Amino acid sequence: MPKTLPKNLNFHSPVLATVAVDWLDIKQQGRYIDATLGGGGHTQEIIRRGGQVLGLDQDPEALAACPDLDQLTKVQTNFIHLGEVAREHGFQNAAGILFDLGVSQHQVEEPSRGFSWQQDGPLDMRMGTTAVTAAELINQLPEKELASIITRFGEEHQAKAIARRIVAHRPLTTTRELFSLVGRPDQGRRVFQAIRIAINDELGAVTTALPQALEVLRPGGRLVVISFHSLEDRLVKQQFAAWSSLGQGQILTAKPVLGERGSKLRAFMKKL
């Protein structure tokens, strides 16, 4: 095997790549699930260290961008189906599972995907192919619900005023139109994050997938989760604490490991 595998850094430059894979504690020929394959940065490191990978992503562009490797099985799916997909592909009793949550750089930087407040594009923001688009959500939701999403998922104090301006200017079709109604760049970041989390049901997906991950892990197997905002990290922290108090395993990271772009990593080991 070549020492360094081809990386797809134009698509996504992985955060905490070696650290995350260190926490997975790769065993030769061990079976690992990368629940958020993206451009395959973490997966390539797992394979370089001798693991076999089942890589999931709901974004067909990620599946196409990730290199095809003998030790990798790629599946386009939402990780809410992790348990079922793992069993279908013989990855039950996995040695380790990785979630690198959120969006890829490709998704954010490609204007046609509509994730960025900094570039003009259609109001889309779907990571996969099934959710409603950002335009559908923004143009149809009652003002109160829109404000609630911006408050809950964006933690934005001006949510009510922003929702009022959005409703007064509907229908909106582009990211530039939305950003022009928001105000400052920091508010743009929070409002776009809120809408993205809502349409992709990001917190619901993590809540649904984590118990499946624990079930699919073999005894002593490791679960590593990288998150990028406090809402996600809180869910992971609470789930790990609940499992630990039920005697289902051990939290390996007393405090989260901090990485680039505000990322936090937490690791858990299923009881032997």
Ligand SMILES: C[S@@+](CC[C@H](N)C(=O)[O-])C[C@H]1O[C@@H](n2cnc3c(N)ncnc32)[C@H](O)[C@@H]1O
């Ligand atoms: C931060 S990127 C992962 C990057 C990857 N670790 C790498 O090294 O390139 C997150 C990826 O997870 C995918 N994703 C996010 N939520 C998902 C979900 N619920 N189901 C499946 N894929 C999801 C996104 O489409 C995106 O490609």
